[in-house]
Every structure is written in structure tokens, then in C-alpha cells.
Amino acid sequence: xxxxxIRVENLSKLYRISxxxxxxxxxxxxxxxxxxxxxxxxxxxxxxxxEFWALRDVSFEVGxxxxxxxxxxxxxxxxxxxxxxxxxxxxxxGRMTLRGRVxxxxxxxxxxxxxxxxxxxxxxxGAIHGLKRTEILKKFDQIVEFAEVAKFLDTPVKRYxxxxxxxxxxxxxxxxxxxxxxxxxxxxxGDAAFQQKCLGKMRDVTRGxxxxxxxxxxxxxxxxxxxQRAIFLNGGRIGEIGxxxxxxxxxxxxxxxxxxxxxxxxxxxxxxxxxxxxxIENLEILGADxxxxxxxxxxxxxxxxxGVRAHRPLRDYVLGFSINAVxxxxxxxxxxxxxxxxxxxxxxxxxxxxxxxxMFLSPGYYTITVAISDDGQHGLHDLVRNCAxxxxxxxxxxxxxxxPHILDDRPGLIRRPLVWTKDPAKK
Amino acid sequence: MTNTALQSDANQDVLVIEAGRTxxxxxxxxxxxxELLGFLAWRDVKVRYQQTVLGIAWAVVQPxxxxxxxxxxxxxxxxxxxxxxxxxxxxxxxxxxWQLFANTIGNTSGSLLSSAQLISKVYFPRLLxxxxxxxxxxxxxxxxxxxxxxxxxxxxxxxxxxxxxxPFFIALTVLLAIGAGLWLxxxxxRFRDFRIIVPFLLQIGIxxxxxxxxxxxxxxxxxILDYNxxxxxxxxxxxxxxxxxxxxxxxxxxxxxxxxxxxxxxxxWYFRRTEKTxxxxx
Numbered sequence: 001x002x003x004x005x006i007r008v009e010n011l012s013k014l015y016r017i018s019x020x021x022x023x024x025x026x027x028x029x030x031x032x033x034x035x036x037x038x039x040x041x042x043x044x045x046x047x048x049x050x051e052f053w054a055l056r057d058v059s060f061e062v063g064x065x066x067x068x069x070x071x072x073x074x075x076x077x078x079x080x081x082x083x084x085x086x087x088x089x090x091x092x093x094g095r096m097t098l099r100g101r102v103x104x105x106x107x108x109x110x111x112x113x114x115x116x117x118x119x120x121x122x123x124x125x126g127a128i129h130g131l132k133r134t135e136i137l138k139k140f141d142q143i144v145e146f147a148e149v150a151k152f153l154d155t156p157v158k159r160y161x162x163x164x165x166x167x168x169x170x171x172x173x174x175x176x177x178x179x180x181x182x183x184x185x186x187x188x189x190g191d192a193a194f195q196q197k198c199l200g201k202m203r204d205v206t207r208g209x210x211x212x213x214x215x216x217x218x219x220x221x222x223x224x225x226x227x228q229r230a231i232f233l234n235g236g237r238i239g240e241i242g243x244x245x246x247x248x249x250x251x252x253x254x255x256x257x258x259x260x261x262x263x264x265x266x267x268x269x270x271x272x273x274x275x276x277x278x279x280i281e282n283l284e285i286l287g288a289d290x291x292x293x294x295x296x297x298x299x300x301x302x303x304x305x306x307g308v309r310a311h312r313p314l315r316d317y318v319l320g321f322s323i324n325a326v327x328x329x330x331x332x333x334x335x336x337x338x339x340x341x342x343x344x345x346x347x348x349x350x351x352x353x354x355x356x357x358x359m360f361l362s363p364g365y366y367t368i369t370v371a372i373s374d375d376g377q378h379g380l381h382d383l384v385r386n387c388a389x390x391x392x393x394x395x396x397x398x399x400x401x402x403x404p405h406i407l408d409d410r411p412g413l414i415r416r417p418l419v420w421t422k423d424p425a426k427k
Numbered sequence: 428m429t430n431t432a433l434q435s436d437a438n439q440d441v442l443v444i445e446a447g448r449t450x451x452x453x454x455x456x457x458x459x460x461x462e463l464l465g466f467l468a469w470r471d472v473k474v475r476y477q478q479t480v481l482g483i484a485w486a487v488v489q490p491x492x493x494x495x496x497x498x499x500x501x502x503x504x505x506x507x508x509x510x511x512x513x514x515x516x517x518x519x520x521x522x523x524x525w526q527l528f529a530n531t532i533g534n535t536s537g538s539l540l541s542s543a544q545l546i547s548k549v550y551f552p553r554l555l556x557x558x559x560x561x562x563x564x565x566x567x568x569x570x571x572x573x574x575x576x577x578x579x580x581x582x583x584x585x586x587x588x589x590x591x592x593x594p595f596f597i598a599l600t601v602l603l604a605i606g607a608g609l610w611l612x613x614x615x616x617r618f619r620d621f622r623i624i625v626p627f628l629l630q631i632g633i634x635x636x637x638x639x640x641x642x643x644x645x646x647x648x649x650x651i652l653d654y655n656x657x658x659x660x661x662x663x664x665x666x667x668x669x670x671x672x673x674x675x676x677x678x679x680x681x682x683x684x685x686x687x688x689x690x691x692x693x694x695x696w697y698f699r700r701t702e703k704t705x706x707x708x709x
Binding site: 027132 | 440443444446459462463470474545548549550620703704706
């Protein structure tokens with residue numbers, strides 16, 4: 001046997017949709033059963049049940065003391081994998097070997113009872129995660145100190161602020177001291193300062209004590225800061241396994257379903273203004289490689305493609321766009337006069353491209369508003385507000401940013417590394 | 428089915444989970460988590476009796492009210508034959524057993540659904556969830572037992588030496604209820620109808636069981652009634668609590684024992700068969 005802390009071999013998990021959703025009552029089960037019998041008798045076929053492989057032939061190993069991140073979009077199987085590994089549900093096929101005590105933290109505050117005091121909940125939560133009473137007693141003071149709730153120990157947790165609640169829950173979790181810790185997205189809660197504290201605690205935990213951590217997160221910065229290796233899951237299968245930056249790249253270059261990178265702007269759009277002499281018909285956001293997507297690394301350049309149809313010849317026009325923050329504040333604007341000559345436009349469809357680079361936008365979500373008007377500023381032909389969305393992820397791909405510290409929680413919409421100098425000290 | 432093997436290997440537990448095998452160390456796991464059983468039970472009791480006045484009041488008022496109604500309906504209206512003991516005490520002895528049985532079933536059968544959040548987020552042997560609810564039923568039972576003792580002293584209905592068997596009958600009641608409760612708990616996860624079916628069955632059960640009447644004075648229905656798993660139990664309660672010369676009802680009691688064994692064994696079997704996918708069914 002190898003000394004891997006976690007070894008997963010050909011793990012698969014099948015969900016039957018009918019089993020999941022339809023047969024909730026006896027009536028449904030009877031109905032389903034009758035259909036089955038009827039089909040067999042009448043058509044000599046079996047009922048075609050919808051099957052869905054949440055995990056398919058997943059194999060990997062995690063060494064003792066390693067921190068491995070799992071990335072992938074929603075529905076890629078991340079949570080199912082963690083559930084199977086933490087024995088909440090059984091695999092359909094495959095095998096896994098876990099060395100040492102396993103604690104899973106799939107949710108902060110699992111089993112907290114709102115009517116019980118903080119003190120009671122520490123004991124209850126500890127026991128739920130498999131700690132003995134004596135072990136909890138030993139760590140009790142540490143937990144209280146870490147959570148900073150000493151004053152409210154005898155208050156029912158339903159009266160806690162959400163911050164206190166999360167702090168207490170994480171404090172218990174952080175002191176479980178398992179050999180293998182399985183964590184799902186718990187860092188998404190709590191304030192920034194506490195998140196930093198948790199990240200620090202988790203780092204200490206593995207570095208100092210040889211614990212193995214498997215971490216799922218959408219927070220790429222956290223994955224990058226914490227993990228030595230990563231697994232990128234895609235449709236229940238392993239899409240990429242190995243270096244963190246490779247996995248993050250694979251994850252980011254994946255086209256987000258439901259948020260199409262090419263947007264057809266229908267004529268009936270409500271947020272549309274203008275006389276309609278020309279209409280912006282479609283909009284596409286492309287990565288540097290020319291593939292449409294709308295998730296970008298920090299300061300990664302992208303291209304905007306606009307399809308404009310002129311319904312009558314335009315003598316002079318201005319085509320432009322703005323990048324807006326989520327609260328509709330305009331961060332930057334540009335129009336085609338930045339680099340194209342002032343000429344007219346015949347009727348028909350015209351394609352424009354603009355390369356958007358060196359914007360230094362902070363990680364977050366942005367929208368794009370597009371407009372076309374005549375040059376006199378009084379004739380607006382078309383304006384579509386917030387017609388496209390894109391996100392900047394809080395991670396830097398290798399070599400692109402020389403100042404990784406810039407991705408710390410620095411406030412502001414733009415994160416531009418600036419050049420500082422220091423004069424020699426004066427006597 | 429999953430194979431869980433725990434072997435001690437250089438002070439480390441190695442856990443192997445393989446699809447398509449039966450679990451070898453399930454009971455050992457259950458033993459490891461025994462403290463959690465206590466914690467869950469303690470949580471339920473604490474939450475229930477936290478608003479102490481209301482909590483205890485309910486545990487007192489509810490059985491007393493039904494005893495009063497049963498005494499009136501069966502004793503006064505139906506004029507059921509009674510023995511040497513006051514009818515109120517007879518009904519109360521029956522209610523004692525029935526309430527423990529019904530509460531245990533009610534608590535266990537709904538326990539998995541009310542712990543859905545927990546079950547879908549943490550691993551522990553799922554058997555602990557229904558088992559932990561038994562304590563609340565036992566605490567309620569103790570309260571009613573104290574009231575019964577007070578009433579028995581007040582009416583002078585003292586038990587004979589056979590009362591030493593009462594703890595054994597109490598244990599039998601709990602085991603019988605757990606057996607049925609495990610079935611119902613697992614079935615409730617699968618079919619939500621059981622949330623309605625269980626209270627309905629219990630409502631019927633209280634009439635189909637000699638709570639408000641005594642079996643000794645029934646001739647024609649006795650044969651059928653004996654096959655009710657609770658008949659033997661309630662007869663045994665009354666036998667141990669009253670100093671009467673009624674012989675011990677071996678026939679119904681053996682049927683109760685058989686029911687308990689069958690329900691408990693099959694309940695654990697069905698529960699274990701389904702527990703690994705509980706998390707998928709919520």
C-alpha cells in the first residue's frame with residue numbers, strides 16, 4: 001500500500017432523476033410501478049429512467065500533509081465527490097482508501113441548534129464531528145478564544161450576529177484536528193478579516209501537523225494561496241489534475257453555461273433607447289485566443305466584437321461602450337474615434353472589434369453598455385444598458401502580474417501597481 | 428452496499444470504502460459514536476424542556492386529558508366491566524404503556540426528516556438519529572409514571588411484588604417501538620406520506636389496543652386483540668401494577684415478544700439497507 005492519505009480509484013456516483021425527484025409519495029411510486037409493468041407487457045421495453053453520473057471514473061491520490069484544491073463550475077461534481085469521500089452517501093462504483101480520522105466541513109455550523117447556548121453548541125458540534133467529550137473540554141478555551149465569543153457563551157446562538165455564528169462554527173471546525181479535513185466552500189462566509197484568520201489557521205494546521213486537506217472553493221485566490229495541487233472537475237470527470245495554475249486556467253477558460261459570451265440583442269429589449277437608424281445586433285467577448293468567454297484573470301486582455309446594422313446610411317456616427325461596476329457606476333468608456341477615422345456608414349451589417357487591455361480592474365463582476373449615436377450628440381441611434389457581463393477572477397496567471405500582493409483585499413475598482421521611489425534618508 | 432474496513436495500521440485507521448460490499452465494521456462505528464447518541468438525546472431533552480413550565484406542563488396535561496376522556500367514554504358511557512381497581516387507574520396504567528410506545532414511534536419515525544440538514548452534511552451512523560429520540564419519550568414517560576404513582580397512592584391501588592418486573596416491560600415497550608420506528612423512519616424518508624400515516628395509525632391504534640378497557644373482561648374479541656403487539660405489553664403493565672389475582676397473560680405476551688423480535692431485526696435490516704442513500708433522498 002502506498003502511504004497516500006486519500007486514494008480514490010475509479011469512483012463513480014450515479015443519480016437517478018426519477019428516484020430523486022418524482023417518487024416522493026406512495027402515489028407516485030405506484031404510478032411509476034404501473035407504467036413499468038405496462039411498458040414491459042405492452043412494449044416489451046424498460047422504462048427509460050433519466051440517469052445522471054455526478055462522478056465518473058474519478059481517480060487520484062493525495063499525499064499525507066498535502067493541501068489539494070478542487071475547482072470546477074456548479075454541477076461539475078465537486079460537492080458529490082466531497083460527499084462520497086466523507087461517507088455521507090455511498091459511491092455507485094469504485095473504491096476509496098482514507099488513512100486516518102476524517103472530518104468533513106461541508107457547511108459552517110452543521111448541527112448548531114438555535115435554542116442552545118454557544119457553550120452547548122460547541123459540545124454538540126464537536127460530538128457531531130466525532131470528538132469525545134474529554135477532547136472538547138481540552139480545546140474548549142482555545143475554541144472560545146479563536147471565535148471571540150467569550151462574553152456570549154451562555155446566550156442562545158439564535159441571538160448571535162451572523163458574524164459571531166460563523167466564527168463560533170468555524171472555531172469548532174478548526175479545532176477538530178482530524179488527519180484528513182474535507183472542506184467545501186466554507187470560506188465564502190464571514191468577513192474578510194475572519195477569512196484571513198481561517199486561511200491562516202488552515203495553513204498552520206497542515207504545515208505544522210501534517211494534516212491533509214481537500215478544499216473546494218470558487219475563490220481562486222484562496223485556492224492559489226493555500227493549495228499545492230489542484231483537481232479540475234468537469235462534468236463529473238477529472239478535467240485537469242496537477243499544478244494549481246493549470247487547473248485554474250482550465251476552469252477559467254471553460255465557457256460559462258447560461259451566461260453566453262455571444263449575446264444577440266433582440267430588438268424588443270426593454271432597456272433599449274434610440275431612434276433605431278442603426279442597431280447594435282450582437283456582442284461577443286473573446287479571450288486572447290479568440291475563444292468566446294466571459295471570465296478573465298486579473299488584467300487579462302480581451303476583445304469585444306460588435307455587430308452593428310445600419311438601417312439607413314449614416315453620415316457620421318460614434319460607436320462606443322462603457323464598462324460598469326455592478327452598481328452602474330461607469331468605470332471606463334471608449335468609442336471608435338479612439339483609433340478609427342471619422343467616416344460614414346452604409347446600410348448593412350458592420351463588424352467592429354476592440355481590444356480591451358491594461359484595465360487593471362479589481363476582481364469582481366462587470367457589465368457592458370453599448371451605444372451608437374450621431375456625432376452631434378443629439379441623435380441617439382441605439383443604447384443597450386448592461387447587455388453583457390463578465391467577471392475578473394481574483395487570481396493572476398503566471399507571469400502576468402509582477403505584484404501578486406495587489407490581489408490582497410485592496411479596496412478600489414482599479415488595482416494598478418504603481419512605481420514608488422524612496423529618497424535616501426536625511427540626516 | 429459499501430465495504431468499510433477499519434484496521435489499525437501504525438496507529439492510524441485505514442478506511443476502505445468500496446461499492447458493492449457489505450459493511451463489516453458498522454457496529455464498531457456505532458460504538459465509537461456512542462457519545463454523540465448521548466449528545467443528541469441531551470439536546471432534544473434540553474430543547475424540549477428549556478421553557479420548563481410549558482415543557483413539563485404538556486407532558487402532564489396531555490396524558491391526563493386522554494385518561495379522563497377514556498375513563499368517561501369507556502367507564503361511564505360504554506359501562507365497560509371493571510375489576511377491583513378504580514377505572515381511572517386502570518386507564519392510566521394502559522395510558523402509561525401506550526404513551527411510551529406512541530411517543531417513541533412518533534419521535535423516531537420523524538427523526539430522520541427533521542435531521543435532514545445534519546444527515547446531508549456529516550457522516551455518523553444514522554441509527555443514532557432515531558435512537559437518540561427515545562430519551563425524550565422516556566423523560567415524558569417518567570413524568571407520567573410519577574403522576575401515576577401519586578394517583579395510585581391517593582386511591583390506594585398499591586402494586587404487589589410483581590412490580591419488580593415493570594422495568595423489563597418498559598424496556599420491551601421501548602424495543603417494540605424502536606423496531607416499528609426504524610421501519611417508519613426509513614420509509615418516511617422514501618415516502619413522505621408516512622408523515623401523515625403514522626399519526627393516523629397511532630390514532631387508530633389507541634382504540635385497537637386495550638388502553639381504555641381491559642382484556643380480561645372481553646370474551647369474543649380477545650382472540651384477535653391478542654395479535655396486537657401492544658396487547659401483551661399493556662396486560663403485563665397492569666399485571667405488575669395491580670395486586671389482582673389475574674393470571675399473567677402468557678399468550679398475548681409471547682405474541683408481543685415475537686413482534687418485538689421480528690420488528691427489531693427487520694427494522695434494523697431495512698434501516699441499514701437504506702441509510703446509505705438517505706442523503707440523496709432529502
